Amino acid sequence: MLRLFPLLSIPVILYNVVALGGGVFSRAAEEVVAGLSRTLTSVPMASGTTWVVSSGDVILLIALFMVFIELLKAAKYGRGNALAHTLSLGLFILCLVEFLLIPAFASTLFFAITMMTLMNVLAGYMMAGEQVEVLSEGDEDYED
Template sequence: MFAALPLLALPVLAYNLVALTLAGGFSSVEANIRMAEPLFNIAMTSTAQWPVTLGDILIAAGLIVLFIELLKSTTSRRTAIVNHALSMLLFVACLVEFLLAPAFATSTFFLLTLMVLLDVLAGFIVTIVTARRDVGFGVDPD
């Protein structure tokens, strides 16, 4: 049953937890500041410092999870269909949060929402293409 859950819910849930810990919760406009604060710096070989933010980490985690989700969508098991439906529900929830809650009107959450949309589209497209290959249409021999 856990295989049917969309893994992209993890970075979205992490963003929700960050948004809820802000003063004002979902109505806070400080989420953009929290996402852009450098957590640590990585020294590059060019002697430059690369500041890594919470938003960067969430986007990187989302991309890794999106790759795994795309691999999962190539299976034709029943859990894949449930996964697609749950991914669609996750996309609707993300879209509502993005449009209605000020704490979610950030580039980081927009990109996470876009990843969820791509997961939904890729899942349905892969399922349709796979189902089309499984159905054989015979040619009428005249």
């Protein structure tokens, strides 16, 4: 059952918590971006400069890791995962609606997360279609 859960919903939920902390329509995108730009930690680098990590950076890194895991899941389970593909499509639609209609979601970070959900949906359907094609080609070989 856990493999059906779209893992990209984790960074979406994190962004929702940050963006909707002050109410759905009361926070402007600028406020949310400013909140996500706050420094969580800084790491001194060998070059002498400091690497600053913000909460938005952490959400983006989580999203990148989750999309990687989602692509592995799509490659492993293929076409037998219609419900997971449907849930991923629903997550993309939710992200798109939030991005277009709620001011707090009009940020580059959330747009990147939305595009990751789209890539996950497209990759899942393409991998499922490829496996169907390979299976049907394999069936023809057995008929000869």
